[in-house]
Each structure stands twice: as C-alpha cells, then as structure tokens.
Amino acid sequence: QSALTQPRSVSGSPGQSVTISCTGTSSDVGGYNYVSWYQQHPGKAPKLMIYDVSKRPSGVPDRFSGSKSGNTASLTISGLQAEDEADYYCCSYAGSYSWVFGGGTKLTVL
C-alpha cells in the first residue's frame, strides 16, 4: 500500500494549462479504471473533480479533464483560474477493498 507518486508542486499563469501526473503500479492505477482526483483548499474537505479516470461529476467545469496511460494517470486543468489554486490528490482503487492516495500536488496560479 505505497502512496501513488505525484509532483510536489506545479504552477501556471491564468489562462494556461497544467498537467499533474500520478504514478502507481499495475496493482492500482494500471490495474483498474478507478482513478479519481480531489481538490482541497486549505482547511477544507477534499472535493471530487474526476472519477473513473476521466468522468466529471455534475458541477465540475469542463476545464478539468483526466486520462490514464499504463500505470500513470493525469489531471489536466486548462484555462487556469485563481480559484484553481489548491492541493490536488489522486486516488486509485487497489483491489480487495483497499484504496491508495497520492502524496498531493500543490497548484500555484501565478
């Protein structure tokens, strides 16, 4: 149950696009299409942004998109806005009713 690997930080200017990677193994990210992404603002609970690799819950802007290749999933945020500045966490189902999260990525909007 090792944590998924995410970059500690990424940054971009308003209007630009950024991509956050999430690398696991064939036992989690690579083995299931059950990767989700959460946004967390300081002091707040995580908010679901992407599920099942690339699906968006109702109410999440289409600026947020997800994908996966092999053992690595990615979250792309296009048209960056100031309110996107937050921590982002990936999560993968890892089989036998267990889940694993990434270490988190701090997004800074310059």
Added chain:
Amino acid sequence: QVQLVESGGGVVQPGGSLRLSCAASGFTFSSYGMHWVRQAPGKGLEWVAFIRYDGSNKYYADSVKGRFTISRDNSKNTLYLQMNSLRAEDTAVYYCAKDANYGDYLIDPWGQGTLVTVSS
C-alpha cells in the same frame, strides 16, 4: 443533501484509545458503504478503513490493522472508528466519507473532519 458530521476528536496520550463518530443524514445510510480517511498535519490523504453497507465486511490499511475497528449502527445512521494503541503518527484529521452514488469504488462526499492529536 448528504451531510456527514464527525465528532470525538481530541488529545490523547500515546497508547491510549479514542472513538470517533460520524453522523450521517440526507441519504439512506443503510444502503451505502462508508470510509474513514485521514490526513496528518501538512501531509497527504491516507485511506484508513471501509465497511460495507450492512457491516458484514470491514477492511483496513496495514498501518492501522489490529489497532483500529470500524463499525456502524444503521438504526442511528452513525459510523464509528474505535482507535486503540494510538501512536504519535496517528495524529491527523480524520474524515468520514461515503461510497459514492455513481461510479464504482469511489469515495464521495466527505465530512469536514475531526482532529486527533496523540501526544504526551
């Protein structure tokens, strides 16, 4: 709408015990699996435990197995986490979260969390 309200956090000495509760409303509690997820100060999220809708099966992260027990009372719409033999590294905000209505193996939504501090 779904509401999950955690309680029971506080300061406890190493080796001590604490029981967290999560009061659920806005959905049919007895129909959904439930999770506990924690976040150490300044750190990332860590899945802790999952219980099936009827309490028949329980699953734990290796880091808490044998020390923590997840349970539920469907008549009270309440989820619990009994934490024993607490260690400094168990210090974290503990979130209660629901198995999502949509998608599979999806954790959503989450409560606001309760802080547990293990310190002498």
